[in-house]
Amino acid sequence: MSRNCSNQNSYDVIVIGAGHAGCEAALAAARMGAQTAIFSMNLDSVANMPCNPNIGGTAKGHLVREIDALGGEMGKCADKTLIQSRMLNTAKGPAVYSLRAQIDRRSYQREMKHTLELQENLDLIQAEITDILVENNRVTGVRSHLGTVFNAKAVILTTGTYLKGRIVVGDVVYSGGPDGLLPANRLSESLKKFGIELLRFKTGTPARINRRSIDFSRMEIQHGDNPIVPFSFEHETIEREQVPCYLTYTTEKTHRIIRENLHRSALFGGIIEGIGPRYCPSIEDKIVRFADKERHQVFVEPMGLDTEEFYLQGFSTSMPVDVQIEMIRSLPGLENARIMRYAYAIEYDCINPLDLKLSLEFKNIDGLFSAGQINGSSGYEEAAAQGLIAGINAVLKIKGEQPLILDRSQAYIGVLIDDLVTKGTNEPYRMMTSRAEYRLHLRQDNADARLTPIGYKIGLIKEDRYKKFLIKQQSISNEIKRLKSKTVPPSDKVNEFLKRHSSSPISTGIKLYDLLKRPEITYEALKEIDDGMPDLPRSFAEQVSVSVKYEGYIAKQLQQIEQFKKMEQRLIPEDIDYEKIPGLRIEARQKLARQRPASIGQASRISGVSPADISVLLIYLDAKRKRGGKQ
Amino acid sequence: MDGLLTDTIGAISTAVGNAGISIIRMSGPEAFSVASKIFRGKGNFYEYRSHTVHYGKIIDPDNNDVIDEVLITKMAAPRTYTREDTVEISCHGGYVTASRILDLLYRNGVRPAEPGEFTKRAFLNGRIDLAQAEAVMDIIASRTEKSSKVAVSQLEGRLSDKINSLRTRLVEMLASIEVNLDYPEYDFEEVAADTLSMKIRSVYDELKNLIEGFHYGKILREGMEVAIIGKPNAGKSSLLNRLSGRNRAIVTDIPGTTRDILEEYVNILGMPIKLIDTAGLRETENAVEKIGVNKAIEVMDSSDLILFILDANSGFEQEDADILEKVEKYREKTIFVVNKTDKKDEGKLNEIKERIPNVLEISVLEDSGINILEREIYQYVNKNNIDTDNQILVTNARHKKHLQLSLADLEKALAAIEAGMTMDVVSIDIKSAAENLGYITGHQVSEEVVANIFERFCIGK
Ligand SMILES: Cc1cc2nc3c(=O)[nH]c(=O)nc-3n(C[C@H](O)[C@H](O)[C@H](O)COP(=O)(O)OP(=O)(O)OC[C@H]3O[C@@H](n4cnc5c(N)ncnc54)[C@H](O)[C@@H]3O)c2cc1C
């Protein structure tokens, strides 16, 4: 790695953008020893949350856990700045337990920015990057709006929603970035010049209301959990006072206002042409598409501790401002609402993720990586996860090492990147647990078991944390062994205990392990009849309990994973000529030739490639290998 | 796909016991050298022209024993079915000689072919495409009009429509579970365990029906198996010949001539029927014949229908009593027939009728009663009132396997709900059930699919 500290124009890795993707990318690269620079249009908007003030939730919480297990920053920063935390889905099973926290938005930004500033090997610089520099299909650096050239061996695009940003409020349209920030209007042209295809996506955010104008007594109150479960595996507990969120509902009046003004919405009036996501429709969308639903939920969430701004989750809209006010004031508790920021939609340029390898490097431009919303995803966690991987792979590339590719059976991160890169997307992509085939294995409680050894190997997990991790794994497996070996004899005390938990009594001895398998018996409860139970930390106990209770299902899933891996490990040579394979249908041939999948497994997930095509491909590769071996 | 294309494979390519002549086929780079080692004919095997037939003997090179007199066909690559060097040996008689020759091939470096492997090679060597390879199976299978009707409706997608609709229902269930898992903060209606159970059960029942139809589908596709049993000389082989209209089985006056199982496909009133002629079911010391008798008992067990042939000339003898005892178990699927009414002994025939009241009287020689027998056979097949024109039938073993796996998944899902498992777990089984249906309609990929497609193929064409 270069160590020319005197020269502030030459780096190993340059990251364009200091959003959630950029921050993880830059930190990972610098921590792996690369001289790194991270650029942002505005240093006061580092790690900004332009939309909802929370981190985590279903599948997204899993991503944060995984980022942390690999040595990323988001989980730690969230733990430091959260103001309410809840574990969702606790009744629906361990695969979908999901951690979600309200974040003090400003503190989060400050915390992340400071972390960047303190990071060795890293320069945080305010500048708009207007050009990427490419020679012979290899990226060589970037140029800023001030004309300065910065050289780099690898460049990572993490420009979020800024490229050619266009803000839409009703029938008012203007060029702009999120949160009143400037858009980045020049970089797109440079990307296009090097053959990068750009798509136009859209997303939106609801209004912010001043707390003083809200009547919370007309809303349902939602408190956080006690105790707080931290995101980071480095934190065992968090002691903090939490603030509540609130819930209100749309009314008949709301729906009437929306219906009457539909023609004035940007969405229905045809002003917005970008493709918006199906999963977070604007409120007018919801009312048109689900016409018989009487009411919709609207969550009212604090933006932070030292601000009176409240966020209206579930109420994003492309209506003009006068309609917005009317709509909001039709919600119980918001009759006198004072709007601080109006709802708006934003359109922006993003790349086609099909142009990327699984390492997040462009297929056609060596050394150029891309991560975050610019890849067609949506969400802070999705962005951070990609950023981390792009940062790691940029460094591995410079070192001449194999990229880190997590597959679909290893991590949600793997599912996310594989989906984007293999299937592409025609709307901002949001992570969901149902996108993961191996959900019972990809749990949030065992993210460390899945990924920390990898983080250690690439150097993002330090020695002491790794040692602690090993001890944790050891005590978990010891405890499972103990449960398997210890028998509880039948006794009045035991049967009374079982009766109390509506569990059938025993007449012969039973292993603790088998008792724990009963759905109605929790690990914690077992303590009462198990005097040898060690005093394990919460996170250890959770893994013990889930491993035992779901053993059969987990084993089955691991078997499926083995099958899956076989296909993933059948690599397709990079120089394969699809034109030369007889029997491939034309559509499949074109798709395969365009996307050049790395493995049979990846090929099989490309839309338009049928099982028969895969058979043909498999057989061709097999025959080719055999023939090659013979010569 | 181990050993693909580098080794030589061999197999008997006529169905087991089929006909008086068996064909052994081998394909691969060593086919000619192995043939030259074991074949003694006029001139040098290597010098024979491609696509010519030669007469000679198969010799065991280890001890120079002559195994059989044969006709050998030499076919050089690439103008062969597999596009590889291919040798076909036609030998006398049934299974026994053929398997001795096959054994000899195996001892000389030929590997036993997997089911469908010849067709697989044809595909691998670019002779046919995958769709054609699958079609070969159906061409082989569609022996009569009725079964081709099923094949056609299969093609037109009635089966896949049905399976897709079941799959869609599972996917819908999944969606309503998933939405609650992925959007816990919203107030979507939770899927109640008992409603879910009910919905699963209804898909389960329909799947089960489909699977049950497989048996009938198999009858249509492969022919119903009808075993002809009876003491030696009752006229079993004669009846088989009559029904098939050809001179296939060896008909003699010497009891016990039919030593193997003979099979013949016939078309009875539009139904494909596989007639199986067994050796006489009598206690025997003769080793070869004993094999035949044991097989006959096996066949009785596996066949769909049994024709028990008695003799109006010889009457009810001890041997008939022995067979009657064995057939007792299968009475439900047995049609009793008394043959040779042209030469009947009135008293002996009456004796038979006393014991077996509804016995059907025929004379193969005079062709009397055969029509009635055919109708009986036809009615037996249709007695389940299966409407061939409207019923959706599963005829393909691979399809059946996935339907069964899917059914098993649903069973597990039901059990998980019953046990109070959480929805994240229940959904795994439902998803797996949907995926298994997806395998049939082509919604998914696994390396096994290729292997399985080929496993369905019978050896040879
Ligand atoms: C209006 C709106 C609504 C949203 N709604 C949702 C939602 O409902 N749900 C959800 O999950 N997510 C939503 N998001 C998305 C979420 O904000 C993003 O997914 C996430 O922040 C993306 O992170 P990122 O790192 O990719 O980009 P960003 O956080 O957008 O960061 C981009 C960074 O790049 C910098 N930058 C851009 N171009 C240049 C340049 N040329 N030179 C230098 N610096 C540059 C910017 O200054 C910024 O620091 C919304 C975002 C917006 C703006």
Ligand SMILES: Nc1nc2c(ncn2[C@@H]2O[C@H](COP(=O)(O)OP(=O)(O)O)[C@@H](O)[C@H]2O)c(=O)[nH]1
């Ligand atoms: N008269 C008469 N002879 C028959 C009839 N059917 C078969 N045969 C004769 O019975 C003998 C034995 O027949 P075959 O079919 O070999 O009996 P199998 O041993 O049961 O197979 C042959 O000589 C046939 O010609 C029949 O209906 N009438």
Ligand SMILES: [Mg+2]
């Ligand atoms: Mg006979």
